[in-house]
Amino acid sequence: MNMKAILGSIIIVVFLIFGSYSFFETNLEYTDVSGAMRLNKKVQLKGVWNKEKEAFFDPTTTQFTFFLIDDNGGECKVILDGAAPNNFELATSVVAKGNYMETEGYFHATEVLTKCPSKYEADAEEVNKSV
Amino acid sequence: MIGSLLIKLSFLACVAAVYYYYRAHRSGEVRVAGTGRILYHISIVAVMLASAVHLTNILTHDFRYSYVWSYSSVELPTSLLISTFYAGQEGSFLLWTLFTALTAVFLIRYTRKMNYEPEVMFAFGLIQSSLLLMMLVKSPFAFIWESWPGEVNPGTLPGNGRGLNPLLQNYWMVIHPQVLFSGFTAMAVPYAFAVAALMKRDYTNWIRPATPWLVYGAMVLGVGIMMGGFWAYETLGWGGYWGWDPVENSSLVPWLFSVAAIHTMLSQRKSGAYLKTNLALSMLCFIFVLYSTFLTRSGVLGETSVHSFVDPGMWAYWLLIGILTAFTAFGFGLLIARMKEMPARAVRHEVVSREFALFLGSAALASAAIFITVGTSSPIITGILQGKITAVDISYYSTTTLPLGIAIGLLSGIGQLLWWTRSEKGEVLKAILIPAALALVGTLSVLFIGLEDIQVGLFIFGALFSLFANLEVGRRIVKGNPKYAGGAITHVGLAVMFIGFVTSSVYDDKETVSLHRGQSIDVLGYQLTYTGFSPIEGDKFAFHVQVQKDGHTGVVSPIMYRSSFTQGLMRNPDIMNLVTKDFYVAPLSLEPGAKSSEEPFRLAKGESKILEGVGVRFVDFEFPDMEKAAMLEGREVRIGAILEITDDSGASERVVSSRIFRGGEVVEEPATYGNRYAFRMVGMSPDREDARRSTVDLVAEPIGSDAQAASPSEDILVVEASVKPYINLVWNGVIIMIVGFLVTIVRRSGEAKLKNI
Numbered sequence: 001m002n003m004k005a006i007l008g009s010i011i012i013v014v015f016l017i018f019g020s021y022s023f024f025e026t027n028l029e030y031t032d033v034s035g036a037m038r039l040n041k042k043v044q045l046k047g048v049w050n051k052e053k054e055a056f057f058d059p060t061t062t063q064f065t066f067f068l069i070d071d072n073g074g075e076c077k078v079i080l081d082g083a084a085p086n087n088f089e090l091a092t093s094v095v096a097k098g099n100y101m102e103t104e105g106y107f108h109a110t111e112v113l114t115k116c117p118s119k120y121e122a123d124a125e126e127v128n129k130s131v
Numbered sequence: 132m133i134g135s136l137l138i139k140l141s142f143l144a145c146v147a148a149v150y151y152y153y154r155a156h157r158s159g160e161v162r163v164a165g166t167g168r169i170l171y172h173i174s175i176v177a178v179m180l181a182s183a184v185h186l187t188n189i190l191t192h193d194f195r196y197s198y199v200w201s202y203s204s205v206e207l208p209t210s211l212l213i214s215t216f217y218a219g220q221e222g223s224f225l226l227w228t229l230f231t232a233l234t235a236v237f238l239i240r241y242t243r244k245m246n247y248e249p250e251v252m253f254a255f256g257l258i259q260s261s262l263l264l265m266m267l268v269k270s271p272f273a274f275i276w277e278s279w280p281g282e283v284n285p286g287t288l289p290g291n292g293r294g295l296n297p298l299l300q301n302y303w304m305v306i307h308p309q310v311l312f313s314g315f316t317a318m319a320v321p322y323a324f325a326v327a328a329l330m331k332r333d334y335t336n337w338i339r340p341a342t343p344w345l346v347y348g349a350m351v352l353g354v355g356i357m358m359g360g361f362w363a364y365e366t367l368g369w370g371g372y373w374g375w376d377p378v379e380n381s382s383l384v385p386w387l388f389s390v391a392a393i394h395t396m397l398s399q400r401k402s403g404a405y406l407k408t409n410l411a412l413s414m415l416c417f418i419f420v421l422y423s424t425f426l427t428r429s430g431v432l433g434e435t436s437v438h439s440f441v442d443p444g445m446w447a448y449w450l451l452i453g454i455l456t457a458f459t460a461f462g463f464g465l466l467i468a469r470m471k472e473m474p475a476r477a478v479r480h481e482v483v484s485r486e487f488a489l490f491l492g493s494a495a496l497a498s499a500a501i502f503i504t505v506g507t508s509s510p511i512i513t514g515i516l517q518g519k520i521t522a523v524d525i526s527y528y529s530t531t532t533l534p535l536g537i538a539i540g541l542l543s544g545i546g547q548l549l550w551w552t553r554s555e556k557g558e559v560l561k562a563i564l565i566p567a568a569l570a571l572v573g574t575l576s577v578l579f580i581g582l583e584d585i586q587v588g589l590f591i592f593g594a595l596f597s598l599f600a601n602l603e604v605g606r607r608i609v610k611g612n613p614k615y616a617g618g619a620i621t622h623v624g625l626a627v628m629f630i631g632f633v634t635s636s637v638y639d640d641k642e643t644v645s646l647h648r649g650q651s652i653d654v655l656g657y658q659l660t661y662t663g664f665s666p667i668e669g670d671k672f673a674f675h676v677q678v679q680k681d682g683h684t685g686v687v688s689p690i691m692y693r694s695s696f697t698q699g700l701m702r703n704p705d706i707m708n709l710v711t712k713d714f715y716v717a718p719l720s721l722e723p724g725a726k727s728s729e730e731p732f733r734l735a736k737g738e739s740k741i742l743e744g745v746g747v748r749f750v751d752f753e754f755p756d757m758e759k760a761a762m763l764e765g766r767e768v769r770i771g772a773i774l775e776i777t778d779d780s781g782a783s784e785r786v787v788s789s790r791i792f793r794g795g796e797v798v799e800e801p802a803t804y805g806n807r808y809a810f811r812m813v814g815m816s817p818d819r820e821d822a823r824r825s826t827v828d829l830v831a832e833p834i835g836s837d838a839q840a841a842s843p844s845e846d847i848l849v850v851e852a853s854v855k856p857y858i859n860l861v862w863n864g865v866i867i868m869i870v871g872f873l874v875t876i877v878r879r880s881g882e883a884k885l886k887n888i
Contacts, residue, residue, distance in 0.1 A: 022502075023505060023527065025527075026524040027509065027522070027524075028522060030519065030520055057720050062849060084720075097524075125282075127200065
């Protein structure tokens with residue numbers, strides 16, 4: 001074995017360890033409300049916006065507050081740093097990235113992604129209406 | 132009808148061309164290759180005609196076609212109307228196919244001269260056939276009654292289409308997709324050449340004709356990627372030019388592989404080694420273009436991205452997987468089959484040699500590509516491993532690519548110095564010393580400003596070292612033969628861009644603030660005053676913020692409007708470009724001022740509200756055409772809301788409450804009802820696409836009350852302001868890199884020709 005082969009293998013091994021460590025370290029789990037409360041780390045909370053309850057932007061704290069209901073019916077208050085995302089009103093489901101704040105009792109989101117309906121494409125009813 | 136036929140014709144002709152080119156390869160008969168060539172040209176012409184039909188359908192507003200109905204409308208200006216050609220999946224596949232066909236026109240002539248025609252066009256034809264096959268499944272020529280059988284009557288012609296997503300309605304949409312798809316198309320050429328090399332058992336010479344195409348592809352794709360970044364930064368208001376989004380990542384990966392291939396090909400020219408590496412890398416460029424298409428078109432990423440991915444349907448999904456698998460299996464299968472007979476030239480170089488630096492540089496680029504691929508694919512990987520879908524956080528990408536960025540900076544400096552100086556130890560050391568010393572001084576001065584991360588410090592050092600080393604190398608080359616300066620120029624551009632990355636994203640500053648109208652506040656060292664808003668282009672609003680610093684004053688006007696297409700609030704930032712930095716203002720929302728004691732209420736068009744003793748109904752906006760003309764000319768504009776007030780007895784009266792826009796200022800003109808109420812319009816959102824969604828915010832103030840005596844309410848503009856120092860370095864670095872690429876293309880295509888004469 002020459003020096004270069006050994007050096008090369010060491011570099012590859014180091015990269016593999018480094019890569020997989022970063023991968024699993026930064027992986028954000030998708031979870032529901034009870035999961036977010038239990039896990040106590042940064043997660044992706046998936047659900048829908050509860051339109052029955054208030055949703056507002058507070059200019060003094062520059063945060064947006066809304067209520068999210070997950071697939072299992074669990075509900076929690078979400079406070080997002082910043083304003084409501086672009087397609088928020090239209091989204092069929094939202095994913096909030098952040099942590100659950102145990103003492104304050106709300107989910108603190110740093111980012112909210114919106115999923116638009118797949119029917120967003122169009123449907124026959126709309127075609128007929130536009131005639 | 133005719134469009135679908137043309138696609139079918141093109142597909143059949145292309146498949147036949149592939150067959151004849153294969154036979155020409157086996158038999159070596161010139162006549163058979165001629166037949167393949169004719170068939171290929173038929174396919175090309177058919178694609179061009181199909182594109183012309185598609186464009187005609189769009190321009191003539193033929194809404195019988197599902198595609199035209201889904202993505203365009205009669206209101207769109209011509210340039211945007213043309214851009215709806217590729218606004219949807221079907222259209223963008225057609226654009227890609229068209230570019231592939233147009234590339235084939237040149238490629239046939241080029242490879243014929245170079246003696247590679249049957250093999251290269253066989254492989255390239257396979258690619259074009261696959262794209263055409265995709266279009267047979269997802270056709271832009273489907274009629275609405277074919278898309279919704281039984282629900283829409285055959286022959287129906289809608290009066291208007293759904294229109295184009297407002298996010299896409301700007302000039303970037305007109306040019307960015309073309310550049311990106313040109314890059315995707317160009318990446319197919321190295322793949323075709325690699326396959327041709329394996330078929331011809333010519334493992335060394337193929338890189339000469341392939342290199343110019345590879346460099347061209349890397350340049351065009353690189354430009355496309357950065358245009359996307361600039362679009363995101365300048366118009367979409369994502370705050371930065373790069374967000375490690377799957378769409379961005381998946382186009383970066385083929386680019387990284389292509390750049391790695393450029394470097395190992397250079398090594399092969401000099402040392403004769405890296406035969407397999409070059410074949411593999413050239414194929415990976417295109418395979419990752421396909422993988423990118425799969426990731427972003429199949430809906431597999433689902434909710435893990437800010438882009439919304441439309442599910443293309445089961446057929447298209449499996450076809451995408453099939454095409455990806457087929458090209459990977461075919462290319463690498465051929466490579467493995469031929470591996471044994473390839474001349475094994477041992478890679479032999481000193482640790483301090485230019486070849487070794489080139490190898491390490493390519494390895495770093497390929498590693499970055501692999502890390503990014505793994506991260507982007509994390510929803511798929513975790514889905515298989517854990518059965519539960521998760522995605523990596525953005526921090527994954529900076530953690531893994533930063534060390535590689537340091538290596539790339541250092542290697543691009545050392546490699547270039549080794550390349551152009553005689554590799555005598557003393558001389559090399561001398562050459563390295565000066566750039567290293569300069570870089571050290573630069574890095575130390577940055578340390579004085581403040582540095583939190585040691586890796587960022589090393590990254591700055593690497594970039595500065597590369598900059599000074601390549602400037603020195605470039606100076607020497609230009610004195611000799613400027614044609615050879617491509618590499619040095621590209622690396623200078625890269626270094627400049629790297630430095631721009633650090634200044635604009637490590638030393639940036641960001642703050643979210645609420646700006647009360649008329650009140651100045653200090654934000655990040657700038658005095659910001661929100662002075663009011665004015666309508667632009669009908670129902671969009673520009674919000675004017677005065678920016679003052681050191682006696683200089685400027686105005687930024689970010690835009691916000693409500694769109695019924697997305698039913699959401701659209702926001703476009705505005706940027707004050709200063710020489711040393713950008714002052715970036717992204718609007719978040721407009722909040723009604725809370726000065727009045729009366730709560731404002733919102734009425735949609737036609738809606739009523741009962742107040743004490745009276746009912747008020749919002750009838751419509753009063754916005755005569757005359758005023759529209761005035762607005763376009765920038766004169767004073769008055770927009771009124773017609774209100775119908777009904778008292779207890781049932782008698783009703785119409786009054787108009789107005790807002791007057793006068794050069795960035797807004798003056799309210801309340802409507803009074805008898806001596807009981809003054810109706811102030813504190814907010815409005817007319818909706819261009821659907822008038823029924825128009826709303827007004829009103830405050831009803833009892834006349835004579837305290838609130839009425841107070842000054843008109845002051846709305847609050849909420850913005851995210853940020854300062855991005857030396858962000859111009861990023862754009863300038865990209866431009867320098869393009870120049871470097873162009874110089875290299877000229878040189879390498881010259882060499883490719885020479886070889887053949």
